[in-house]
Amino acid sequence: MGSVLVYNDRIIGEGWHEKFGESHAEVNCLENVAASDRHLIPESTIYVSLEPCAHFGKTPPCANRIVAEGIKKVVVGMRDPFSRVNGKGIAILQDAGIEVVTGVLEDECRWQNKRFLTFHEKKRPYLHLKWAQTADGFMSGENHSRLKISSPITDRLVHKWRSEEAAIMVGSQTALLDDPQLTNRWWTGPQPVRIVVDRELRLPESLKLFSDNVLTLILNEKKELQEGAVRWLKMPRLSADEPELITEALYKLGIQSVLIEGGASLLNSFINKGLWDEVHIITNRNLMVQNGLRAPLLNAGIIFEEIISGDDKIVGIKNNGQL
Numbered sequence: 001m002g003s004v005l006v007y008n009d010r011i012i013g014e015g016w017h018e019k020f021g022e023s024h025a026e027v028n029c030l031e032n033v034a035a036s037d038r039h040l041i042p043e044s045t046i047y048v049s050l051e052p053c054a055h056f057g058k059t060p061p062c063a064n065r066i067v068a069e070g071i072k073k074v075v076v077g078m079r080d081p082f083s084r085v086n087g088k089g090i091a092i093l094q095d096a097g098i099e100v101v102t103g104v105l106e107d108e109c110r111w112q113n114k115r116f117l118t119f120h121e122k123k124r125p126y127l128h129l130k131w132a133q134t135a136d137g138f139m140s141g142e143n144h145s146r147l148k149i150s151s152p153i154t155d156r157l158v159h160k161w162r163s164e165e166a167a168i169m170v171g172s173q174t175a176l177l178d179d180p181q182l183t184n185r186w187w188t189g190p191q192p193v194r195i196v197v198d199r200e201l202r203l204p205e206s207l208k209l210f211s212d213n214v215l216t217l218i219l220n221e222k223k224e225l226q227e228g229a230v231r232w233l234k235m236p237r238l239s240a241d242e243p244e245l246i247t248e249a250l251y252k253l254g255i256q257s258v259l260i261e262g263g264a265s266l267l268n269s270f271i272n273k274g275l276w277d278e279v280h281i282i283t284n285r286n287l288m289v290q291n292g293l294r295a296p297l298l299n300a301g302i303i304f305e306e307i308i309s310g311d312d313k314i315v316g317i318k319n320n321g322q323l
């Protein structure tokens with residue numbers, strides 16, 4: 001969420017919501033105004049991508065702060081669907097006699113706020129799927145042989161995607177066969193929670209995802225335990241036919257978004273139910289294997305980005321009708 005304060009076509013303050021629990025965009029924007037410009041605040045227009053909040057959460061209400069600053073015009077990208085705000089922030093501003101313009105660049109604001117919106121509107125995490133495939137559509141070779149499909153540059157891009165989501169998830173077979181670390185090593189920013197779906201607890205604790213002291217969640221049907229950074233979350237049931245059991249559990253844990261990195265069975269479980277928001281497919285245009293594990297096929301979606309990098313083509317797809 002972002003905010004800009006403008007006086008006579010000159011930006012005098014900018015801010016964004018940098019960290020959960022800390023000051024919101026509007027407050028950071030106002031705090032960033034230079035001392036020499038502070039007297040201009042009441043004559044300025046504040047632009048916000050999301051409706052200013054109206055409640056005492058981890059910080060005081062932003063709508064009240066705007067009123068207290070004496071600002072006379074607020075431009076809002078989109079209304080906040082979160083039940084404790086949802087129009088109440090706009091009402092505080094209007095009741096104080098402030099001119100409020102709403103719905104400006106609303107689609108762009110929704111895309112920017114996609115994780116937060118999905119979490120509150122759909123009561124589940126934002127689901128970002130990702131896989132790498134050969135030119136002929138395979139994710140691994142015959143007998144699960146590991147293929148080097150992506151390049152160092154696309155590997156780095158994957159770590160960027162990791163840094164943008166609250167969690168990364170893989171299936172038990174991927175954890176067992178590939179022994180991935182699932183850490184963000186090649187990009188700046190936070191390390192997401194690692195999640196592995198291991199219904200029957202087949203995974204040995206010698207795997208890398210049990211190390212590094214990174215918060216790790218093992219979804220399973222057998223054991224409830226917290227040991228160091230690893231939590232085994234016992235679920236009444238887990239099934240590839242019911243991926244919603246996973247999203248419901250993650251919603252209850254407050255996990256706002258997940259990068260699902262495979263393998264095919266886990267990805268297909270979500271795709272078959274149309275339960276996804278964004279997909280990135282990395283295709284090595286010069287690698288053909290003819291046999292192996294088939295990559296998922298999508299029968300819906302809108303391409304929103306295409307990048308060529310060496311042998312790799314990266315396609316970003318968003319789900320139809322979303323956002």
Ligand SMILES: NC(=O)c1ccc[n+]([C@@H]2O[C@H](COP(=O)([O-])OP(=O)(O)OC[C@H]3O[C@@H](n4cnc5c(N)ncnc54)[C@H](OP(=O)(O)O)[C@@H]3O)[C@@H](O)[C@H]2O)c1
Pocket residue numbers: 130131132133138139140144145146149170171172173174175177178197198199200238239240241242243246261262263264265266267269270293
């Ligand atoms: N190229 C790439 O981008 C990429 C990425 C990752 C992995 N891979 C490759 O993919 C292969 C592994 O893929 P895979 O399809 O065999 O296995 P997988 O998807 O890693 O794991 C499959 C297992 O996960 C569980 N599972 C899947 N969906 C579930 C759901 N919704 N709820 C609960 N459990 C669920 C099932 O376990 P139960 O049977 O215990 O129920 C299933 O057997 C490896 O060869 C790996 O190298 C490639």
